[in-house]
Amino acid sequence: MREVFEIVQNIGFKDLIDIGIVAYVFYKIYMLLKETRAKQLVKGIVVLLVVTQLSEWFQLHVMNWILINTMTVGLIALLIVFQPELRRALEYIGRTKLLSKSMQDLEYHELENIVNEMMESISSLSRQKIGALIVIEKDTGLSEIAESGTILDANISRGLLINIFMPNTPLHDGAIIIRNNKILAAACFLPLSDNPSLSKDLGTRHRAGVGISEKSDAFVVMVSEETGAISVAQHGKLSRFLDTKTLKTRIVNTMKPERTKKSWRFFKLKWRQNHENDESDAK
Known part of the structure; x- marks a missing residue:
């Protein structure tokens, strides 16, 4: 509890900005994934991470080896599986007002x-x-x-x-x-x-x-x-x-x-x- 209090006490203005930006990014990612297939896939990945950690704690060596190697090559699989969502996210970034031009001006x-x-x-x-x-x-x-x-x-x-x-x-x-x-x-x-x-x-x-x-x-x-x-x-x-x-x-x-x-x-x-x-x- 004392350590937590010291951490909170040492948080500065830049840290608050940093936390705010990260929170905003995660919120936008959640909104992009909401009500899509990716939402279910993310849940599956979280389950795999939890099972991997549990297998390490309980010293289930074979299962842990399989899961670790699966996660190692999983990055390429994620790029393939999440291709529609990644494209949607990049299009969303490209549509921001700072980077996109407005529609043709109509009188x-x-x-x-x-x-x-x-x-x-x-x-x-x-x-x-x-x-x-x-x-x-x-x-x-x-x-x-x-x-x-x-x-x-x-x-x-x-x-x-x-x-x-x-x-x-x-x-x-x-x-x-x-x-x-x-x-x-x-x-x-x-x-x-x-x-x-x-x-x-x-x-x-x-x-x-x-x-x-x-x-x-x-x-x-x-x-x-x-x-x-x-x-x-x-x-x-x-x-x-x-x-x-x-x-x-x-x-x-x-x-x-x-x-x-x-x-x-x-x-x-x-x-x-x-x-x-x-x-x-x-x-």
Whole structure:
């Protein structure tokens, strides 16, 4: 107890900074591993370390020799097993504000037009119960995913988005990739999530949306062809049954640059008024 008191007494300001940095790094590592296969693998490694130490204490020489040699070559095995998680961690570091460039700056009127076109198309697809999968690229590049589909490099428009996802059309099966203010590609194949906590009721479209959000910082919008329900995925988290107001807010928060934040309140009020007027005309 006295030794602990002396250690605490000798802790200086630099030591506190050092401890804080290490704690922050371990917290970020935990958040990266949370709800992934790596979390279970880490538990297995901890068990092996404990068993190795116990075998040394109880002088179980054969078991201890096997475990020590296993741990010696285990570093290479860890690099192979944790390859997806290591890639995800490096991408996360690369997305930090100090090292990454921001999204292409959109003018206020450009953002307004893009969001309106996207919202009208998504609302229409939802009403008609037409399945859709829209991936909005952020800092992590999705060129490899785009190359798996058909490159369009087209302006975002309600008609084009609806026509892409219409059943029995050449590009309806797959996802579209939106880069900045353009539809980069359509009919793209996305990696499926193998998260065991996802509902068994989810189909391939939703698992693909969650899958790409696990491997990048993309924002993904999904429309169910069975129910017309709107869902979004980001950072591996799935949010289901969103209304248009909530979806609009999340899309704008994803796409808007810093200097449009002050004017966004006016845009939100204007969009709501136009939406209410359209509903009144429809009635």
